[in-house]
Amino acid sequence: MKRLLVISDMHGQIDAFNALLEKVHYSMEEDLLFLLGDYVDRGTNPKAVIKKARALEKQGAIALKGNxxxxxxxxLIGKNLHAVSHWAVNGGAQTLASYGLTIGSVYRGIQDGTLTxxxxLQSDLDWIQQLNIYAETEHYFFVHAGVDPEKPISETSEDTFLWIRELFFKGYHGDKTIIFGHTPTVNLHESHDSYDVYFGENNIIGIDGGCVFGGQLNCLTLPAKTTEHVG
Incomplete structure (x- = not known):
């Protein structure tokens, strides 16, 4: 049986991403790799992380979308000024900088209709648009943020899968184990002092180690439930 490896929330930290893959001895022939989104924003080289994720996907990895x-x-696709402002305060400037652009130039380009x-970047946006929101196996459900425990998957909105927090953490009690990123595990552990993978008693496993905030980048191995990290 292949190892299932899961990594999430790289946030432009290409060196940590590469180091973690090397540390776990990732092999496209031997392993199935799941990437749970948030390749961009805040870190030093979002463009490089997307390039790496796209290359891994071509080799058989399963890449999902993050918020x-x-x-x-x-x-950038909706060309919505409010959306640009929202993205900017969440690390979008670092992503644009890695492509040689600024938030200001994008904002003005949308305003006057000259944005090119x-x-x-356009190629990477095309790739992002076709990313799946979740993936599942017989025993596991992989998603960026979580699921709504009060709704069936078929009735759940994309925003829920990408943004949900408290309702999911406290309310989920399904049979499948949910593997998710999005919320740094320091906010999930009772002691609030650990960035290690969080194993919830209600069949949830949080893996976002808050690497871009000075924490660590985690890799979860299934079905063994072992972990490795860098940072």
């Missing part, structure tokens, strides 16, 4: 990719879509995106 930061969703914000990027709404700002570099080909590489």
């Amino acid at each position: 930061h990719e969703s914000m990027m879509e709404k700002a 995106l570099p080909d590489e």
Whole structure:
């Protein structure tokens, strides 16, 4: 049986991402890798993380969308000024900088109808648009933020899968184990002093180690439920 490896919330930290893959001895022939989103924003090189994620996907990895990719879509594809402002305060400036752009130039380009995106950025946006929101196996459900415990999957909105927090943490009691990122695990552990993978008693496993906030980048291995990290 292949190892299932799960990583989330790289946030432009390409060096940590590469180091973690090396540390767990990732092999596209031997392992199935799940990436749970938030490749962009806040970190030093979001463009490089997307490039790496796209390359891994071509080798067989399963890449999912995060809420930061969703914000990027709404700002740059929707060309919505409010969405640009929202993205900017959540790290969008660092993402644009990695492509040689600024928030100000994008904002003005949308205002006057002259916005033209570099080909590489447009290609990455096209890739982001086709990303799945969740993936599942017989025993596990992989998603960026979580699920609504009060609704069936078929009736759940994309925003819920990408943004939910408290209702999911406290209310989920399903049979499948939910593997998620989005919320740094320091906010899930009772002691609030650990960025390690969080194993909830109600069949949830949080893996966002808050790498871009000075924490660590985690990798969960299934079905063994072992962990590795860098940072």
